[in-house]
Amino acid sequence: MDGHNVNTKGYEYCSGCGICLLVCPLWRKTRSMPHTRKARARALQGGATIEDIATSIDACLLCGSCEPACPEGIGIAAMNMEQRRKLNQLRTTYPSWYPEPSGMKTRIKDNVLHNSIILIAGEYPEANLKARSAVIELLGGNKKVSLAVDDGRDIAGLLEAGLPVTQDRIDDFIRPLRHAGTLVVSEGLLHVPLRKWFPGKKVMGTGEALLSSAYIRKALGPEDLYIIECRGYHSDYERLVKFYDRLRKETGCQINLDLQRIAIPTGASSLQAKKDIEAAGCLEQARWIIRGRSMSRIVVEDLADLEVFQRVTDVPVIHVGQLRQDNS
Amino acid sequence: MHIPVFERGIIPPDPVAPDSLKGIPRQKTNPSRWQGENWQDFVLDLRSRGVTVCESRADCSVFMTDAGGVAYGLSHGVVRPTSAEDISKVLKAAQIHRVPVTTRGGGLTTEGESVAFGGLLLDMSSMNRVLEINPDAMTARTQAGIFWHQLAEILRRDGLDYLSAPLNLTASVGGTLGVGGIDVNSPRLGCSADQAVALQVVTPTGDIVNCSEQENPELMERALFGYGQFGVITEATLKIRKFTPVTIQYFYYSSLRTAIEDLQFIAREDASDYSGILTILDRAITLLVAFDSDGREREFNARWKRNLRGHGEAGFGLHMAWHYLLHPWRIKEAAYIIGRRFKLFPEFWRSEFMHNGKIVDRTVVFSRAVWKFWGGPQMVIPDLSSKAEKFAEAVERGNAVCRKYFRHYTLYCVGIKLRGRLPRYELSCIPPDAADIAYGCEFEPMLRGTNYSRDYLQSFKNEIYDIGVDMGLSYYRFGGMMKGYIRRAMGDELVDKHLAMKKAADPAMILNAEVIF
Numbered sequence: 001m002d003g004h005n006v007n008t009k010g011y012e013y014c015s016g017c018g019i020c021l022l023v024c025p026l027w028r029k030t031r032s033m034p035h036t037r038k039a040r041a042r043a044l045q046g047g048a049t050i051e052d053i054a055t056s057i058d059a060c061l062l063c064g065s066c067e068p069a070c071p072e073g074i075g076i077a078a079m080n081m082e083q084r085r086k087l088n089q090l091r092t093t094y095p096s097w098y099p100e101p102s103g104m105k106t107r108i109k110d111n112v113l114h115n116s117i118i119l120i121a122g123e124y125p126e127a128n129l130k131a132r133s134a135v136i137e138l139l140g141g142n143k144k145v146s147l148a149v150d151d152g153r154d155i156a157g158l159l160e161a162g163l164p165v166t167q168d169r170i171d172d173f174i175r176p177l178r179h180a181g182t183l184v185v186s187e188g189l190l191h192v193p194l195r196k197w198f199p200g201k202k203v204m205g206t207g208e209a210l211l212s213s214a215y216i217r218k219a220l221g222p223e224d225l226y227i228i229e230c231r232g233y234h235s236d237y238e239r240l241v242k243f244y245d246r247l248r249k250e251t252g253c254q255i256n257l258d259l260q261r262i263a264i265p266t267g268a269s270s271l272q273a274k275k276d277i278e279a280a281g282c283l284e285q286a287r288w289i290i291r292g293r294s295m296s297r298i299v300v301e302d303l304a305d306l307e308v309f310q311r312v313t314d315v316p317v318i319h320v321g322q323l324r325q326d327n328s
Numbered sequence: 329m330h331i332p333v334f335e336r337g338i339i340p341p342d343p344v345a346p347d348s349l350k351g352i353p354r355q356k357t358n359p360s361r362w363q364g365e366n367w368q369d370f371v372l373d374l375r376s377r378g379v380t381v382c383e384s385r386a387d388c389s390v391f392m393t394d395a396g397g398v399a400y401g402l403s404h405g406v407v408r409p410t411s412a413e414d415i416s417k418v419l420k421a422a423q424i425h426r427v428p429v430t431t432r433g434g435g436l437t438t439e440g441e442s443v444a445f446g447g448l449l450l451d452m453s454s455m456n457r458v459l460e461i462n463p464d465a466m467t468a469r470t471q472a473g474i475f476w477h478q479l480a481e482i483l484r485r486d487g488l489d490y491l492s493a494p495l496n497l498t499a500s501v502g503g504t505l506g507v508g509g510i511d512v513n514s515p516r517l518g519c520s521a522d523q524a525v526a527l528q529v530v531t532p533t534g535d536i537v538n539c540s541e542q543e544n545p546e547l548m549e550r551a552l553f554g555y556g557q558f559g560v561i562t563e564a565t566l567k568i569r570k571f572t573p574v575t576i577q578y579f580y581y582s583s584l585r586t587a588i589e590d591l592q593f594i595a596r597e598d599a600s601d602y603s604g605i606l607t608i609l610d611r612a613i614t615l616l617v618a619f620d621s622d623g624r625e626r627e628f629n630a631r632w633k634r635n636l637r638g639h640g641e642a643g644f645g646l647h648m649a650w651h652y653l654l655h656p657w658r659i660k661e662a663a664y665i666i667g668r669r670f671k672l673f674p675e676f677w678r679s680e681f682m683h684n685g686k687i688v689d690r691t692v693v694f695s696r697a698v699w700k701f702w703g704g705p706q707m708v709i710p711d712l713s714s715k716a717e718k719f720a721e722a723v724e725r726g727n728a729v730c731r732k733y734f735r736h737y738t739l740y741c742v743g744i745k746l747r748g749r750l751p752r753y754e755l756s757c758i759p760p761d762a763a764d765i766a767y768g769c770e771f772e773p774m775l776r777g778t779n780y781s782r783d784y785l786q787s788f789k790n791e792i793y794d795i796g797v798d799m800g801l802s803y804y805r806f807g808g809m810m811k812g813y814i815r816r817a818m819g820d821e822l823v824d825k826h827l828a829m830k831k832a833a834d835p836a837m838i839l840n841a842e843v844i845f
Contacts, residue, residue, distance in 0.1 A: 013705075015704050017699045022497055031456055042392065046402070048386035052385060259484060
């Protein structure tokens with residue numbers, strides 16, 4: 001299986017407009033056309049093989065920024081993962097940042113969860129467990145919200161690397177979730193597959209789930225720079241661009257959106273960044289996001305962004321789950 | 329049969345009189361591929377000078393066509409320069425080894441001007457840094473490979489904006505300055521090229537030269553509107569301004585001529601900050617009028633608005649309803665207009681790009697709409713540019729050609745404020761007889777989902793371009809595959825003058841030589 005998106009057009013539809021590269025963090029970092037989605041599409045159209053463009057395929061951070069920018073509606077994120085999958089079939093050694101191909105969790109005994117909201121919280125380091133508790137509290141507390149023990153992080157990693165995920169593993173992951181009405185999922189890469197597996201359920205990121213409450217929105221103001229988690233945002237762009245636009249108009253907060261209203265990614269959630277945050281260009285991206293802005297606080301949706309911004313600025317950086325605590 | 333052989337760069341006068349061959353399709357094909365003489369020596373030479381040449385299929389095929397998608401060609405190799413020095417080395421070696429060099433920015437040409445048919449391709453997009461923003465002088469100095477949108481993203485962090493640029497996010501600064509660059513504020517501010525205060529240019533022989541209207545003015549005048557013939561623009565200092573969101577008013581017409589007359593009235597009276605015409609059909613014409621400030625809009629409303637003959641949307645809807653009631657056999661046309669209206673116009677009013685009723689980032693809004701509704705793997709956009717007095721006739725004649733060839737097409741008309749008669753306007757899109765304001769019209773068939781042959785599209789372009797020859801007009805896109813028209817439209821004397829200048833500047837005729845000569 002792969003992370004199918006709603007856009008299913010392939011690279012053959014690329015007209016070469018290049019709008020995708022304007023939002024690409026790799027383009028910003030390398031200034032090298034061959035590293036961009038446009039170049040990969042054009043190269044394949046021109047007869048290059050998937051091995052010819054392997055460096056570019058591997059370099060992609062899968063932030064998904066290029067997909068909503070594409071006027072042709074090409075399913076870029078799914079295509080990138082598919083290309084990684086094909087590339088994996090042809091090579092004997094994997095990039096150093098790849099997860100172990102056999103790195104799936106063994107069966108996790110997660111009970112079937114009966115609350116209406118299930119939080120699939122992703123990676124909360126020890127230091128941030130309070131933030132996770134705060135998120136649960138803000139979403140309605142333990143009576144309303146169940147925390148999934150199995151966060152599917154291994155599945156997300158394997159999908160990102162284009163490595164196979166067994167159906168058994170997927171079944172183990174989704175079985176406990178089937179009674180929920182809403183899935184609040186920190187890992188943006190899982191949004192698309194979860195929508196496919198549960199067509200009727202609401203799948204949303206932590207930020208959207210929390211900011212749906214006016215009580216939490218009131219904690220944001222013009223002096224805040226709010227950092228959207230990019231993968232989830234770009235996977236549901238048409239809806240979320242309006243959600244965050246309302247947020248900006250209501251609170252006056254600044255957001256990591258560019259002039260096309262694409263979320264500028266740090267890339268911190270990528271597999272490459274987990275290996276080396278600096279080499280993945282995350283710090284440079286964070287510097288670009290804050291350049292020229294005046295803010296007294298940075299609020300991030302993605303925990304991986306906490307470290308990135310803490311390394312490039314002295315301004316306090318908090319998780320969206322800590323908004324109310326921070327204001328009180 | 330004796331076939332005369334001409335040395336490269338020696339082009340004889342056109343034996344075809346401007347008024348001959350009417351109605352006979354003139355096929356212009358891609359230039360023949362350069363065969364690669366001395367290529368290896370050239371590459372070795374460059375490597376010894378520290379310049380990397382990428383020769384893989386993947387590297388070259390990225391640039392195999394341009395936005396037009398009609399001309400296809402592969403270079404022998406690609407250089408992604410990081411400095412003017414890199415380009416200097418490339419051009420010096422190219423002169424020695426006589427290797428053709430094609431420069432490319434965003435690749436938004438439509439006649440193969442930025443496609444390399446063999447030889448070396450210079451991918452200028454790698455030179456995309458903003459070097460200096462000077463808020464006192466209100467200028468920005470930037471590497472010329474930068475896309476206008478990248479520049480806008482950087483300027484906007486300081487509340488600044490460029491003056492005028494094509495409504496296309498991935499047009500490059502260097503490429504735009506080389507051909508002119510037209511925006512919907514060009515009736516007021518002129519071409520993008522006229523916003524350049526100073527340039528750094530690498531000449532075809534590899535000299536790195538700074539130029540402006542005071543320093544090396546001859547090179548400045550040749551590099552701007554020069555179609556890449558007289559050097560590679562590596563840096564540009566551009567005028568900038570404070571950023572302002574814009575308010576837009578739309579007026580709807582059912583007569584092309586009336587809409588054009590009103591467009592010219594607005595430009596002549598300097599009644600708005602932006603103006604342009606965009607058609608759905610030739611009986612459903614939109615005149616866009618926009619303003620940078622409330623004061624300008626108030627002045628327009630008080631002084632000029634009543635002179636316009638266009639309808640508001642509701643009035644136009646009633647007008648058209650009445651028209652189609654009397655012409656029920658054209659009901660499909662009405663359905664097309666309504667369908668297009670409901671698909672296209674919401675794109676211009678997306679809430680995320682609006683603030684207090686004003687459009688923020690007009691270039692983003694329009695460019696995204698352009699690619700979404702007019703873009704595609706193939707784009708054919710012949711055009712005509714004219715002095716004011718001839719413009720309405722030129723557009724009407726071009727419209728008749730469009731009707732003959734296509735069911736659906738769009739006309740885009742805009743004025744271009746001139747700065748007198750500068751040398752840079754010679755052999756350019758600015759018609760030789762235009763004074764004060766020139767006007768341009770693009771004729772763009774809707775090709776998405778259609779399957780026309782290349783010959784069919786070429787015949788269409790030829791008929792549009794024949795109008796230019798017939799009426800003594802100019803064109804925005806006269807290079808590349810349409811260069812057969814340059815001598816017919818501009819005359820041998822002018823073309824020979826520029827050819828002589830080109831040969832003096834570029835002895836081996838290696839730099840973008842297939843574009844014009």
